[in-house]
Amino acid sequence: MKGLVVLPVLRETLRARVCSICINGNADGTCGVYARHDCALFENIPRVAETVSRIGGASVTEYTTALRESICDQCFHQHLDGSCELRDLDRCALFRYLGEVIETMRLQA
Numbered sequence: 813m814k815g816l817v818v819l820p821v822l823r824e825t826l827r828a829r830v831c832s833i834c835i836n837g838n839a840d841g842t843c844g845v846y847a848r849h850d851c852a853l854f855e856n857i858p859r860v861a862e863t864v865s866r867i868g869g870a871s872v873t874e875y876t877t878a879l880r881e882s883i884c885d886q887c888f889h890q891h892l893d894g895s896c897e898l899r900d901l902d903r904c905a906l907f908r909y910l911g912e913v914i915e916t917m918r919l920q921a
């Protein structure tokens with residue numbers, strides 16, 4: 813993965829690929845979740861990119877396990893018992909669109 817210089821590009825690419833299909837997005841392309849700085853994907857782009865780069869080429873299960881450790885364990889949505897309502901409801905954009913996220917980040921690497 814290239815350095816932080818690619819972050820603006822990565823952010824825009826994720827907006828085009830993920831926000832455009834996200835259930836939390838509005839029809840006009842805006843997102844109320846993002847406006848509240850509450851999107852686990854966009855709040856953690858550098859750490860997600862680092863994790864995807866480190867796990868590179870593994871199965872989705874391995875990506876999921878690694879991201880649960882690197883992102884969920886520090887996310888304020890996760891409870892002390894390790895549960896997360898957004899994850900249970902499949903409303904966390906990071907995991908709901910994990911395939912698109914991984915593909916986008918690997919193409920930027």
Ligand code: SF4
Pocket residue numbers: 827830831832834835836837838842843844845846851852853854905
């Ligand atoms: S929740 Fe995140 S991924 Fe979904 S539209 Fe909002 S900013 Fe984009």
Ligand code: SF4
Pocket residue numbers: 852883884885887888889890896897898899904905906907
């Ligand atoms: S699944 Fe829950 S704890 Fe994990 S990143 Fe998403 S919102 Fe945060």
